[in-house]
Amino acid sequence: MKIALLFSSKRGMARALAPFLFEDRVEEGEEPPPDLLAECDSDETITAVQQALQKFHQVIMIESDEQAYLRLMEEKPDLVFNIAERLFGPNRESHIPTICEMLNIPYTGSDPLTLAICLDKSRAKEILSYHRIPNPDFRVIENPDDIPARLKYPLIVKPLYEGSSKGIKDNSVVNNRRELKAKIVEIKKLYDQPAIVEKFLTGRxxxxxxxxxxxxxxxxxxxxxxxxxxxxxxxxxxxxxxxxxxxxxxxxxxxxxxxxxxxxxxxxxxxxxxxxxxxxxxxxxxxxxxxxxxxxxxxxxxxxxxxxxxxxxxxxxxxxxxxxxxxxxxxxxxxxxxxxxxxxxxxxxxxxxxxxxxxxxxxxxxxxxxxx
Ligand SMILES: Nc1ncnc2c1ncn2[C@@H]1O[C@H](COP(=O)(O)OP(=O)(O)OP(=O)(O)O)[C@@H](O)[C@H]1O
Ligand SMILES: [Mg+2]
Known part of the structure; x- marks a missing residue:
């Protein structure tokens, strides 16, 4: 089989996003967050997946940048092995599967809808709650002025749509309104997104x-x-x-x-x-x-x-x-x-x-x- 490995390398994503980072962030005098590329694939991971696939297949390597659509159109692989997380926005993990669907190319893993729902933790939790699957009580807060007067602490505060524990630090568990406010402001500033504020579970x-x-x-x-x-x-x-x-x-x-x-x-x-x-x-x-x-x-x-x-x-x-x-x-x-x-x-x-x-x-x- 001809398999295309679609990945988001740290180098490739930094290159694709350099203009955005420099124009938007540096102009404002801000540094991008140090964990910006934490979710991207290391060369070691990309090579390991490539070698695993090569045991049985012809493998084509495609960075998940703007050229990916054209490359897939040219190469017409039998299957895409998708590990591309891309970098910005709540729909970023859906980009490559969406392209695959447009080009009618089979791909591994969940579809664009599931990927986007799971990345936005609140949407996934809403579905689980509707079906009575236990998950910690939560609310989404973007503006610190919207913090409700009565909340039961401790709470944990996370960026709404990140992974790899980006933005989840030791001080993300908050005990009062002041700490909660500081965390919401920090998440907005560093990650440009709302916070999801959850009941803090202490079990295993x-x-x-x-x-x-x-x-x-x-x-x-x-x-x-x-x-x-x-x-x-x-x-x-x-x-x-x-x-x-x-x-x-x-x-x-x-x-x-x-x-x-x-x-x-x-x-x-x-x-x-x-x-x-x-x-x-x-x-x-x-x-x-x-x-x-x-x-x-x-x-x-x-x-x-x-x-x-x-x-x-x-x-x-x-x-x-x-x-x-x-x-x-x-x-x-x-x-x-x-x-x-x-x-x-x-x-x-x-x-x-x-x-x-x-x-x-x-x-x-x-x-x-x-x-x-
Ligand atoms: N509501 C909660 N109650 C208790 N602990 C929590 C809660 N939410 C998150 N945590 C703790 O914070 C960690 C990171 O949270 P979460 O898994 O939501 O982040 P993530 O960045 O999406 O993680 P991953 O690296 O798995 O993608 C969890 O592994 C857990 O230890
Ligand atoms: Mg996790």
Whole structure:
């Protein structure tokens, strides 16, 4: 098969957006936020996905910049492997799938509607709430003058449509109106978007990788985020600092437990809420979903990542590859499994790589140690 890998490299996105950054931000005397490119793909990730796909396919590399449409039109691949998050706006993850739909090219992962709904955390939560899927109470606030008089603290304040813990710092948990106001102002200034203000849940936290398409979902071993391993005095959250500053390949933060130590009852409750979420939000092929227990021990959905992070180096603690490894998948098998799931949906042939895309435990000899 001819597969086009569509990615958003840090270099490519910086180049595409340089005029915007310089004209808009620097003219106002402002620096762009230091985590601006946190969601873009590193060269290491792009190469790892390329090599995984090359095991079975001819692979064309396409940066998700303005030329992407033309390149796709010229190349006419059989399938797009989409990891392109792009950079600005609540619809940025939908750009490439939308182009694919215009050009009638099959692509991996969720469709533009699901990607946009999940990126805007409030829209995803509205749908979940309508279907009575537990998730923390919330409101969206753009202007600090709109802060309601009566609120129950502590609250957590996040940018409305970011990921990779951008804008979620240790001080994002607020205890009073003054702290909340400062955070809303900061999010508006740095990220140019409203804040989502949520009830702060203090229970155990998990992140759950999913492969497949409802009802044929494979829920990967559940990863627990053990807040007790954070530096002393840190808030019990998986913050930007925890993800990118305190956790480095030479000094990894021992914050993950996979598979999580769970009673049968809790495991079933988490898996049920994950299955329901995938069905209601029409998740396709793969995703990583964050869950936290409320004060009654009920699993709440924190957020849904239909374009999950896939750093290949196990020491970088990327949770979907970590969960897949625990299930016996090598990195290459994980990537080719996603191709299989997309092919199945489109009625494309999945031989010969279907066999390859099973866990090492099922396919002895194919190994689960890739990239480690
Ligand atoms: N309502 C909440 N109650 C308690 N903790 C929360 C809540 N919302 C977020 N958190 C904490 O903040 C972290 C980051 O929040 P969230 O997952 O929404 O951000 P993100 O940037 O979209 O993450 P990702 O890197 O998974 O894309 C969570 O992993 C969790 O530790
Ligand atoms: Mg998250």
């Amino acid at each position: 936290e998990f992140t759950v990788g999913v492969l497949g398409n409802y009802p044929d979902l494979e829920i990967l071993p559940i990863v627990e985020i053990d807040h007790s391993q954070l530096p002393a005095g840190a808030r019990p959250i998986y913050s930007y600092e925890a993800k990118w500053v305190w956790d480095t390949p030479d000094r990894p933060l021992e914050i993950f437990c996979c598979p999580a130590d769970l009673s049968e009852e809790l495991k079933n409750a988490i898996e049920k809420v994950i299955r329901d979420t995938c069905r209601l939000l029409r998740i396709r092929d793969w995703a990583r979903i964050d869950v936290r227990l409320d004060e009654r021990g009920v699993p709440n959905i924190l957020e849904i990542n239909p374009l999950p992070g896939i750093l290949p180096n196990p020491e970088e603690n990327s949770c979907l590859p970590k969960a897949a490894r625990a299930a016996g998948y090598s990195y290459d098998q994980l990537i080719n499994r996603v191709v299989c799931e997309a092919c199945r949906r489109y009625g494309l042939s999945v031989e010969p790589y279907r066999e390859y895309s099973r866990p090492a435990a099922v396919m002895p000899g194919l190994g689960g140690t890739d990239g480690r």
